[in-house]
Amino acid sequence: MKGKAVVVGAGGIGTAVASALADQGYSEVHVVSRGVETHLLSKVCTWCSDYSDPSIESIARAISERPGTLERLVITNGILQGDGYRPERALRQLSRATMAQIFDVNTILPMLWLGAFHEALRQADKPRMAVLSARVGSIEDNHLGGWYSYRASKAALNMMLQCASVEFGRLNKSAQLVAFHPGTVDTTLSKPFQRGVPESKLFTPNFVAKRLVALLDDVPTAERLLYLDWDGKPIPF
16 A cells, blocks of 8 residues: 655646546545645545645644655646736836745745655655646746746746755655646646647646656656656756
């Protein structure tokens, strides 16, 4: 029997990842989201969180105290645009409030969840962690510019994950972190930007979830942090 798996965020990708993990025979699959996804109730344990610091700490502690080791942690939170703002194409479009919100969801929140499960991951045998990043977070690969806040939030996330990988290298040498680029997935986040995306490059959440779950099963451990796309190919930092 496998140990526990946790998915944070129950959007299109998160829900599909939880379903894929549930089909793999983990002792428990836990899904944390702002709202309970009723169609998952027969497969997983659901936790409703407002993503405040006390909520993150209490839920992580409650899951960690349940029987079994934490083998998989997948964090899928992300935001690209919202009410009154879209990805910036020019410096004059930058807004302090918008930047703060995007960094909070894309950078700070995933790291807080990772930190909340720190002790469970330290004690686990070969834990695998994946956090949704994005190819546009690559500094080396940025030749188009634009999307200032989104790009920067993902680049900052990658740096924080690198710091975490160094820490896990001291605390649990069997731990492996993946910054995962899912490609363009047919979800609410990408809906306004799907025009011009070839049909063969617009993926379903289920397709991406299965690729990620398989990647975590087979990921090499030569490096503590891997920055990979949906096809398992490395992305330059």
